[in-house]
Structure formats: C-alpha cells, structure tokens
Amino acid sequence: NAGVMQNPRHLVRRRGQEARLRCSPMKGHSHVYWYRQLPEEGLKFMVYLQKENIIDESGMPKERFSAEFPKEGPSILRIQQVVRGDSAAYFCASSPSNRVYGYTFGSGTRLTVV
Amino acid sequence: QKEVEQNSGPLSVPEGAIASLNCTYSDRGSQSFFWYRQYSGKSPELIMSIYSNGDKEDGRFTAQLNKASQYVSLLIRDSQPSDSATYLCAVTGNQFYFGTGTSLTVIP
Numbered sequence: 001n002a003g004v005m006q007n008p009r010h011l012v013r014r015r016g017q018e019a020r021l022r023c024s025p026m027k028g029h030s031h032v033y034w035y036r037q038l039p040e041e042g043l044k045f046m047v048y049l050q051k052e053n054i055i056d057e058s059g060m061p062k063e064r065f066s067a068e069f070p071k072e073g074p075s076i077l078r079i080q081q082v083v084r085g086d087s088a089a090y091f092c093a094s095s096p097s098n099r100v101y102g103y104t105f106g107s108g109t110r111l112t113v114v
Numbered sequence: 115q116k117e118v119e120q121n122s123g124p125l126s127v128p129e130g131a132i133a134s135l136n137c138t139y140s141d142r143g144s145q146s147f148f149w150y151r152q153y154s155g156k157s158p159e160l161i162m163s164i165y166s167n168g169d170k171e172d173g174r175f176t177a178q179l180n181k182a183s184q185y186v187s188l189l190i191r192d193s194q195p196s197d198s199a200t201y202l203c204a205v206t207g208n209q210f211y212f213g214t215g216t217s218l219t220v221i222p
Contacts, residue, residue: 033210042202042214043158057207091157102148102160103210 002027004094004106007076012112013082018058021077025094032075033066033103037089049075084111117141118205118211121191128221133190135216137203142186149188150202152215158202162188193220 005024013019025032034046045059049069060067064082069075079086089110093103122136127133135149146165150158162185163169164177176189186205190197200215 035212042213045209045211058209067182102150102163102204103147104160105157108157 006019006092006105006106006109010110015080019079019082020076021090024074029094029096031095032069033093034077035091037052084113087113117211118203120216122135125216126219128192130195133193133218135188135201136161137213139205140185141207144205144207146206147186152200186209192194195220195222
C-alpha cells in the first residue's frame with residue numbers, strides 16, 4: 001500500500017515560468033491537503049480538496065496559485081509566473097475522511113526559483 | 115495571536131534524559147491534537163494523537179492534553195540521538211493548524 005506520492009521531489013524554475021506539483025493520495029484516501037513550508041517556518045495550510053471539489057482554499061494566495069483534484073489522476077498544485085518568494089517545500093497530505101484524523105504526508109516537492 | 119504556539123528551541127537534552135515539548139493553542143473548540151516529527155529535509159511524520167484530557171502513552175512517548183489550560187505537551191523518555199528532529203504540534207479547528215516546531219537535539 002503505497003503512501004502519499006509526490007513528484008517531482010525537486011523542481012527548479014526560472015522566474016516567470018510555471019511550476020506544476022503533483023500528488024497522489026494514499027489508496028482509499030479521498031481528501032487531499034496542500035501545505036507550504038518556508039525555511040525556518042512552520043507548515044502553512046494552502047488548500048483542501050476532495051475529488052473534483054475545492055473545499056477550502058483560504059490559504060491560497062489570490063493570484064498565480066491554483067489547485068485541482070480531478071476525477072481521475074493526481075491532485076495538481078499549479079504556480080504560474082513563479083517568483084523567488086515561491087521557493088519552498090510543498091507538502092501534500094491525504095486522509096480517509098475529514099480533518100479529525102492525523103494526516104499522512106508525502107515526501108514533498110522542493111521548489112527552487114532562480 | 116497565532117493559532118498554535120511552540121517554543122522554537124533549540125532544546126538540548128543528554129541521551130537518556132526526558133525531553134519535554136510544549137504547545138499552546140488559541141481555539142477552545144479544538145477537538146483533536148497531534149504531534150509530528152520532522153527530520154531535516156524530510157516530511158512530517160505523525161507520532162502521537164490525543165483527543166481527550168489526560169495522558170496517552172505510546173512506547174517512550176507520552177502526550178498530555180489539558181483543554182482547560184489549552185496546552186498540549188509531548189514527553190520523550192530515555193531520549194536517543196535518533197530523536198533529534200523538529201517536533202510539530204498540530205491542532206484541528208476550522209483548519210488543521212501547525213505550530214512552527216521545536217528543534218530537539220539529543221546529545222550522546
């Protein structure tokens with residue numbers, strides 16, 4: 001039973017390019033959460049999705065960031081026109097139901113904007 | 115006021131000692147409480163969950179919850195060098211809130 005799978009592990013983008021981060025939840029998990037962790041800072045909630053629905057995007061920046069979790073395939077976090085401040089570790093987590101239970105995190109994608 | 119607050123540390127303890135990590139939270143309606151361990155460059159790993167007042171023990175780890183005082187703590191007995199990591203407190207409210215973490219170093 002594979003855990004939460006994220007790819008790529010490391011992603012380097014030039015300023016102005018697009019970054020696409022992928023997350024496949026654990027088998028049987030239908031709830032996906034994206035978090036961002038800046039160096040020396042805690043995990044910041046970005047967005048909570050179920051299949052084909054965004055449940056809570058209160059942590060998403062208003063511009064350039066979007067997320068989806070289609071009926072088929074992984075969840076995608078997309079960052080358009082990346083800037084250096086977007087450099088961070090992006091973690092995806094999944095759970096079988098709502099947030100009452102602890103999350104299982106993927107290994108993360110380290111985004112570096114040069 | 116942050117939803118979840120932890121001392122950033124670093125906290126250093128000698129091998130074999132008890133490490134005590136503390137966390138306070140602001141939302142009195144919070145129902146579920148978790149401790150995660152995060153090694154440098156790795157993802158957070160769930161190590162303890164607690165839902166009711168009192169103590170919960172799992173091996174060398176004990177989580178303590180006091181809802182009246184709005185604090186959660188994690189005790190690590192017989193600390194080992196492999197316990198050296200950052201420990202994140204997480205609390206569920208409207209969202210799943212994480213503290214910034216406490217860095218623990220266990221000195222051999």
